[in-house]
Amino acid sequence: MHDIRAIRENPAAFDAALARRGDAPMSSELLAVDEARRAKILAAETAQAEQNKASKEVGAAKGRGDEDEFQRLRALVADKKAEVAAMQGEAKELDAKLTDMLARIANMPADDVPDGASEDDNVEVTRWGTPASFEFAPKEHYEIPAVAAGMDFETAAKTSGSRFVNLSKGVARIHRALAQFMIDTHVDKNELTEMQTPVLVRDEAMYGTDKLPKFGEDSYQTTNGWWLIPTSEVTLTYSVAGDILDEADLPIRMTAHTVCFRSEAGSAGKDTAGMLRQHQFEKVEMVSVTHPDASDDEQKSMLRCAEGLLEALGIPYRTVLLCTGDMGFGARRTFDIEAWLPGQDAYREISSVSTTGDFQARRMNARFRPEAGGKPAFVHTLNGSGLAVGRCLIAVLENGQNEDGTVTLPNVLAPYLGGKTTLGLDGRLS
Known part of the structure; x- marks a missing residue:
């Protein structure tokens, strides 16, 4: 299995190693999935923070007797909860896709391994x-x-x-x-x-x-x-x-x-x-x-x-x-x-x-x-x-x-x- 962090840091070296094995470059495809995965994780974390903030405000609105604000915040919490679950699911799917892609790529040859086709x-x-x-x-x-x-x-x-x-x-x-x-x-x-x-x-x-x-x-x-x-x-x-x-x-x-x-x-x-x-x-x-x-x-x-x-x-x-x-x-x-x-x-x-x-x-x-x-x-x-x-x-x-x-x-x-x-x-x- 390859370290996606190492690929992020030096995609050209990763593709060069693949080329030595006769394989096509993969870094751009891997990094695109990785970027989408990380974006979903960040969006889910942001929505989770908004959900947590709204949850706290629900109690305050109820304590003030502000029924309209209470109902609005309850709906917001429910929407954010669904949004978080959906984005976490998408992030999980992207993570599984990235893991499967990495698992199908051969190991990188050591520097002293001779290049050759057969x-x-x-x-x-x-x-x-x-x-x-x-x-x-x-x-x-x-x-x-x-x-x-x-x-x-x-x-x-x-x-x-x-x-x-x-x-x-x-x-x-x-x-x-x-x-x-x-x-x-x-x-x-x-x-x-x-x-x-x-x-x-x-x-x-x-x-x-x-x-x-x-x-x-x-x-x-x-x-x-x-x-x-x-x-x-x-x-x-x-x-x-x-x-x-x-x-x-x-x-x-x-x-x-x-x-x-x-x-x-x-x-x-x-x-x-x-x-x-x-x-x-x-x-x-x-x-x-x-x-x-x-x-x-x-x-x-x-x-x-x-x-x-x-x-x-x-x-x-x-x-x-x-x-x-x-x-x-x-x-x-x-x-x-x-x-x-x-x-x-x-x-x-x-x-x-x-x-x-x-x-x-x-x-x-x-x-x-x-x-x-x-x-x-x-x-x-x-x-x-x-x-x-x-x-x-x-x-x-x-x-x-x-x-x-x-x-x-x-x-x-x-x-x-x-x-x-x-x-x-x-x-x-x-």
Whole structure:
């Protein structure tokens, strides 16, 4: 959510920021509604003062026995009361209109975010690991014989439709092991607080984390009104909604492993083979709530948490800074981590780490009380995948594939797999 006061003070800067995202200028339209709203509020306050004055004079006229003046003033009070109610109603409608307009405008990009129109304009900032050279043509994950024995798309389609998968045998256990490895690393090494949160949320939680009103079609809503979370960013971030935190309690760092749901609206024809893009998937999320002065450093710290997981798994990756045209609606700055998938001969996104500044905090009124005194100020919120479990499974399987169709697994997963490090052709671990 944007601060209308900041737009009033510098409309040109606001429009320039919108232009960097490829959006049309909005300041004049916003300020026109804001001016009309403030004019109605002022008129209502003026009429209220006149009503109050007339109300006092009614008693005086009655005490003097001036019946004509008494009746005139009573009528005036009634007229003013109706006038005040009408103008307050109009001001409320204008306020709701302004709030809705502001809620549909994307966050302003940070100064260091590169300008650009698409992913082609993203900037690579680092690269780790060297993609392995295979003496055979590497396959995509679902084509690897050992994986095919435990990855069933047809049965899942029979029960649920396309973009779902049934995992079994060793593949299911590797998937579970990856999630456990991620959570344990975040808790034991990265010192995040583990949370277990709902996957059904109310409108307020989706709105507060900028998933509504503009992107409702990207998520699933139940018949009784709850939303299935697209990511536990929603539940973790909204946990501080309406709070005034003590500055000494910042930062708050959380992580959760949840099932996530996305309708994949607008992705028809994209990644239809395999389990790269699913309606239901699992993700380990990281969320930080910080002091504004610390949010940029916090983003770097979160990025290292996600990168460290891939390094421990031995998965080559590259990290890119997204340009203005490829950045998400609520983000002020986003780094994507892309894992190397030899079956596709390409780097594919496995994590996004974003700072939203105070964009979400304004929507959900999350503030902190400065230790030095003064008024409560908005916190900054950040979120990042640490990591997408299904996509990490793909990376592990494709990078570990052998010419005989088996898969060699990262040693770091052995404690979670009963010491086993190979996925055999029968889909079982050994």
